[in-house]
Amino acid sequence: AQSVSQHNHHVILSEAASLELGCNYSYGGTVNLFWYVQYPGQHLQLLLKYFSGDPLVKGIKGFEAEFIKSKFSFNLRKPSVQWSDTAEYFCAVNNFEAAGNKLTFGGGTRVLVKP
Amino acid sequence: EAQVTQNPRYLITVTGKKLTVTCSQNMNHEYMSWYRQDPGLGLRQIYYSMNVEVTDKGDVPEGYKVSRKEKRNFPLILESPSPNQTSLYFCASSSGGAGFYEQYFGPGTRLTVT
Numbered sequence: 036a037q038s039v040s041q042h043n044h045h046v047i048l049s050e051a052a053s054l055e056l057g058c059n060y061s062y063g064g065t066v067n068l069f070w071y072v073q074y075p076g077q078h079l080q081l082l083l084k085y086f087s088g089d090p091l092v093k094g095i096k097g098f099e100a101e102f103i104k105s106k107f108s109f110n111l112r113k114p115s116v117q118w119s120d121t122a123e124y125f126c127a128v129n130n131f132e133a134a135g136n137k138l139t140f141g142g143g144t145r146v147l148v149k150p
Numbered sequence: 151e152a153q154v155t156q157n158p159r160y161l162i163t164v165t166g167k168k169l170t171v172t173c174s175q176n177m178n179h180e181y182m183s184w185y186r187q188d189p190g191l192g193l194r195q196i197y198y199s200m201n202v203e204v205t206d207k208g209d210v211p212e213g214y215k216v217s218r219k220e221k222r223n224f225p226l227i228l229e230s231p232s233p234n235q236t237s238l239y240f241c242a243s244s245s246g247g248a249g250f251y252e253q254y255f256g257p258g259t260r261l262t263v264t
Contacts, residue, residue, distance in 0.1 A: 044190065071255075079193075079240065079255040125192055135200070136181045136244060137208065138253060140192035 037062040039128050041141035048116055049149050056111040056144050058126030067129040068109040069138070070100055074122045082124075085109065096120070118150045152177045154256035156241050162262045163231055171226045171259045173241030180246030182224040183253070186210065187238040196239075199224055200246055231263045 042057035060066065070082040083094025090102040100111045109126060126141040154175045163169055175182065183198040185208075195208030199218040213235055215227040224243075228235060239259045245251040 039192070041192075078257040081252065084252065127193075135198075136183070136246070136251070136253070137195055137198065138183075138193075138242075140185075140194070142190050142192045 037066075037128055037130050037134065037139050039126055039139050039141040041124075041126055041144050043144050044142065045145045045147070047147045047149065050118055051115050052148075054111075054113045054116045054120070054146065056124055056126075056146070058109045058111065058141055059107050060109070060126075060128045060139075061107070062128065062130045062133070063107070064130060064132060067131065068100075068102060069127040069129070070094065070098070070109075070111050071125045071127060071140075072122045073125065073143075079125070082111070116146075116148050118148050120146060121148045122146060152254070154241055154243055154254050156239075156256040156259050158259060159257060160260050162264065164264055165232055166230050169228050169231060169261075171228075171239060171241075171261070173224045173226065173243075173256060174222050175224075175241075175243040175254070176222065177243060177245075177254065178221065179243040179254075180221070181251075181253075182218065182241065182243045183208070184214070184216065184224070184226050185240045185242065186235075187240060187258075193240060196226070228261075231261075233263050235261065236263050237261060 038061045040059045068085040071079045085092045127138045180201045184196040185193040187193045197216040199205045241256040242253040244253040
């Protein structure tokens with residue numbers, strides 16, 4: 036079964052610091068990759084997604100992620116965070132061939148940006 | 151506006167009292183799914199449905215039932231809730247067919263079972 040690991044459970048940063056959140060998945064076949072964000076009290080929003088093509092994906096709000104197939108990784112980055120980036124971030128993976136539309140999520144990383 | 155709605159948003163109940171959480175989407179999506187979110191565990195799939203009258207278990211189906219009588223609705227039923235079902239529940243929907251399509255999530259239902 037596919038699994039997704041997010042390395043950090045909690046991250047605390049100051050405004051303007053750079054952010055990188057790690058995500059590794061277990062399946063070696065063709066995958067679709069996602070990062071979702073959940074702001075306090077709100078529902079999940081899609082930050083960015085990778086289906087194919089350029090492994091460097093740009094999403095909303097200045098976020099980007101890089102798919103490195105050889106490392107089974109899809110790390111999320113933002114060069115300069117803002118207080119409003121305080122949220123929980125989830126990496127998710129889909130392996131359509133094996134599991135249809137099912138998304139497998141990582142455990143989430145809570146990010147706190149101090150003003 | 152394209153959306154997934156869930157009701158209720160918050161629910162406190164007691165052990166053993168049957169409850170239903172409704173989910174509805176207005177995008178004519180074939181695929182619908184329920185997830186539960188628990189701290190440190192991310193979201194885990196409970197049940198999913200590929201289309202009307204087609205449902206199947208996800209990773210954590212024990213204690214839950216679902217039905218899909220209409221394309222737009224996918225209710226989650228807890229026949230006899232227990233405290234370990236206290237969680238945040240999300241419904242999601244997407245187009246179906248050959249290939250994966252982006253899933254759209256509802257606002258969540260926070261359930262507390264005492």
